[in-house]
Amino acid sequence: MLKYLGLDRPFLLLARKLLFSLVRTHVLSEGPQALGLDPTKPVCYVLQRRFLSNILVLEKEVCAAGLPSPLDGLSAEGVREDRAFFFTSRREAWFGRSSASGYSPRLVRLTQAVRSRPEFDVQLVPVNILWGRTPDKESSIWKLLFSESWAPRGSLRQLFTIMLHGRQTLVRFGQPLSLRELTADAEDEERALRKVARVCRVHFRQQREMAIGPDLSHRRTQVEGILETESVKAAIEALAAEQGGGASASALLKAQEKARHYAWEIAADYSYPVVRVLHRFLTWVWTRLYDGVEVGNFDTVTGVAQDHEIVYVPCHRSHIDYLLLSYIVFQHGLMIPHIAAGANLNLPVVGGILRRGGAFFLRRSFKGNPLYGAVFNEYLHMVIARGNPIEYFVEGGRSRTGRLLQPRPGMLAMTVQSYLRDSSRPIVFLPVYVGYEKLFEGRSYVGELMGKPKQKESLFNLILSLREMKKNFGKVHVNFGEPIKLADVLAEAHPDWRGEPPLEESRPAWFTQSIRRLGQHIADGINSAAVANPVNLISLALLATPRHAMDEEQLSAQLDGYRKLLTAVPYADRAQLTAMDGRAIIEHCERLKLVQRHPHALGDVLHFYPDDAVLCSYMRNNVLHCVALPALIACLFSRNASLSREQLSGLTRTVYPFLRAELFLRWQPEELDEALDAYLAALVEMGWLGASAGREGIYNAPNMNSDEYAQLALLGQAVRPTLVRYFISLSVLTQQGSGVVGADELEALCHLLAQRLSLLREFNAPEFFDRAIFRTFIGTLKQAGLAVEDEAGKLAFNGPLRAAASESRYVLPPDVRQSVLHLTRLDRATVEQALARLASKGSA
Incomplete structure (x- = not known):
């Protein structure tokens, strides 16, 4: 095949025209322009299989990237080569039989030059070219015959492969390798060549395995x-x-x-x-x-x-x-x-x-x-x-x-x-x-x-x-x-x-x-790795309102506030955030028919379609963990005009283990204070919180009549249903008493009470009374040592659990606390009747 490269330019032009009438190449990763080649050192490309088609594909891609052509040769420090590439495989005959062995003569000459000239070096760039991909299998042999595989391939098979799979040609450029560094520790020329060949062979095997997988036998085998x-x-x-x-x-x-x-x-x-x-x-x-x-x-x-x-x-x-x-x-x-x-x-x-x-x-x-x-x-x-x-x-x-x-x-x-x-x-x-x-x-x-x-x-x-x-x-x-x-x-x-x-x-x-x-x-x-998309953000905002509706200006400002908060304190390095601003988010969700516009003389009102509010709670929950910690802070300040940094830390640490277990928050307990400080600084910068000028470590909620207070309160609503569920669980357990109910009974009771509270107070999300969430909470209670199972399988607890229940006054409005306390005052006979009805319904 190489003898054809010695032909004149018209032959190459014809070969290119014929080849690229059938072939479309797709460069994987960042392409050749991102290799970071040293312009002072010559470049030699390394290909695995010895075909003219591979050279033409290589030439097309490197020329498109502005790199030296493999057909132009290389010249440096008195070393000249008429071509700047070599192959690692043996020469293939028309029907796939290997006809020559040993190392590429060009690789031998370059290695000799590197070893004899201290100032000379070559950048080797491995290039993997795949013509269609498939694992080896014994079934459907005709369909698979001409796809990329681990088997050797002759020129005739390569011709059919180009015709059948040319439009699925994949090209991947490897990182450049210094020939001098590869051969520096070799004792003689033979060992140097062996090492270079081994490195290239391993590289191509790994790249091929990445693309088509390892050799697979037939399913029967x-x-x-x-x-x-x-x-x-x-x-x-x-x-x-x-x-x-x-x-x-x-x-x-x-x-x-x-x-x-x-x-x-x-x-x-x-x-x-x-x-x-x-x-x-x-x-x-x-x-x-x-x-x-x-x-x-x-x-x-x-x-x-x-x-x-x-x-x-x-x-x-x-x-x-x-x-x-x-x-x-x-x-x-x-x-x-x-x-x-x-x-x-x-x-x-x-x-x-x-x-x-x-x-x-x-x-x-x-x-x-x-x-x-x-x-x-x-x-x-x-x-x-x-x-x-x-x-x-x-x-x-x-x-x-x-x-x-x-x-x-x-x-x-x-x-x-x-x-x-x-x-x-x-x-x-x-x-x-x-x-x-x-x-x-x-x-x-x-x-x-x-x-x-x-x-x-x-x-x-x-x-x-x-x-x-x-x-x-x-x-x-x-x-x-x-x-x-x-x-x-x-x-x-x-x-x-x-x-x-x-x-x-x-x-x-x-x-x-x-x-x-x-x-x-x-x-x-x-x-x-969460991505906060437009639907996630608009769901966070609208679901925080009683009727799932907001004035357009207020909604746009709330969405911009969420984006500013998530930009100032990203949840994690890999987390991503939509680039749309508040108005663009609204327009996007209108196009998706998720929100409906109600025209009004004092300003349009936007709200969910009647059947979509519950569905959007799903989208809110996708990214609830991204705002859980600042929402907890907001929830505390919507109930307390002023809190010290120490109070914030103490209250947050009481709730955090349960939030972390339910939402898989990323911060370890020892990292919590640092995260709190970052969110407090961001909320102060946004104007949603104030820092006392004369009292260090004291933070204040905005004026209750201000837009900032309304925005802070809406942020806090994101976690309030979660906190209500926690209070239901603690209230039921403390009302029933230590050693009275087991974990399964407590889970069932909490599910029933949350379901009833949802009907009475219109939390309007069936996930509010999801049993799995209560199961996680009860498991965290046991892991934290706030409750333990006695010999009879009942949950026993002591003073710290009651103290945790009492701290609900800092985060829940009085009417919500009163409703929960009223619902949880159940005598044992009522509890047993409710559990029996639930069991019979489940068995039916």
Whole structure:
């Protein structure tokens, strides 16, 4: 092939014209112009496969970036080369057989020059070019034959590949490498060449694995391999002994067939053609549904993909989540993850498509079925050990309230167990925040919170949901959080974890602690990558008003105030904020038909559409953690004209553990004072608080008749329902007495009372009485030592809990406190009757 490069310029012009009539290139990452090359040193490009098409693609991209052409050669310090590139692979014949071996002659000459001339150096720039992407599989061989793969490729196959996949050509430029630095410690020329070749080979292997994944065998081979593992064999023998009265041949055969059935039920059947079809289909879907998909911090993914096994752990708000994340990863040139999907999604037709798109299915519970658990564990370990990225939702299910759910330990524990078996390749967890402006499943979520049974997934319901395609759902934001290295989390809990023997059936305390910490880190990481979009902000503002309506000028000022606060004190480094000002936010939400304008002579009034207020509470809850701490401060000052810094710190520390547990706030207790000071300074700067001139450390609320006071009070309303729930729980517990009710009883009572209070006082959000929130609060009470379970399973408490309940006077209006106290004065007979009715309703 190289002899063609010696031909005259007309041949190259013709070759370029023919090639780029078929080829469209997509440069990944930041492109060649961002490499930071030293202009005083010559550049030599490194390509993997020896094709003229690769050279022409390279030339096109570097010339477009204003870099030296690979065809112009290099010249420096008396060293001249007529071409500025070389290949790492052997020369391929027309039908793919290697015909030459050894190092590139140009690399040999450059290495000799570097070793003999102290002043000479060359910048090597590896360039990876992929012509379509697919893993190796034995099925659908005709469709996959000419896609990018790990197999060697001859010139004839490359020609067909260009014709079939030329418009999906991906180009990725690696960071420049100094040839002098690479060869500095080599004892002789042979070792120097070997090191350069090894570095380049490793680089291209890692880049190829990032894009098309590791080599995969056929699904049948995977299933049979799982059945041969020791743990699955042991589970098969145990089941045979249990069901057959002994390990007879027939009992073993039945147990083995059951294990095989489980493996087929679980395993993905990744198909690159299906992925390509899904990619085109989803491009059309996103165009129909959304105004755009905005991606933040994707460089985080490319930064860790080369050296780590990635576990994507997004929040779970919609069935759209996993489709969207895989689409984005594929769009950016990386291997899409294998996704853990609930068995309820393994529907006719749909399940097969999802399976070929990388989904593997799991049942909601493995309890009482050790064989299924053994098969699933081995399958997950196989996927991880082969280097596949994976994805699952630590919440276990979709959030119905907009808040993050408490992390479930199941998949985390299995991933950690796999890593402890084989920690040769480090694992990194990547939190992903997914934020919508309008939610596809919003109506069904409201119904479920109001008590309707959860609607089962079915093909019929999926077809019915296609009607939603006519609606506009605004923008979607996908933001990648800070990577969490599993080895670091394990070291936090147990520094000597590498020296521990393999885990048996019982799990040591350090393992359980690691899973809990990992779940907390992931939830914190998701929230730290939150995106405050226009719908989030307008929901925060309007839901704070009694009738969910505001004057246009007041609403615009409130929105600008939120933006100013979140700009002055960003929730986290990776958190993002809409660039729209207050008026633009209003116009945007009007276009989405989320808010309605009521014209009035004294100024237009904006309010939610009648059915959308509850839906918007979901959107508010997506970013409630971003304003929780300043909202708590505002809530305190809306009830107290003046507070000292010490009083603020004390009151905040009483509530903070519960807020942190519910909303996954990022600050550790020792970081709370610093965060308080930052928010106080911002609120003073905005005029929403005042600092006493003559009394240091004293802060004052604005005049009650001022706009600033109204704005501060609206901010405080964001957390007031949360504080009311806490007071309900404390009030019920103290009214019933120490050692009288258990945790489950308290949770049920709080749910009933909150439901009743919502009806009486129009909190107008079914998530106000969500049982899961009360469960989290009661768990935090026990963790903080404010309540303990006695031998009978009842909650016992002492003075500190009563003191915490009494501090509600600083944050709740008297009428709200009185309503709660009135509702919670229940005698034991009434309590038992209410619990019995709730139990009978649940069983029905």
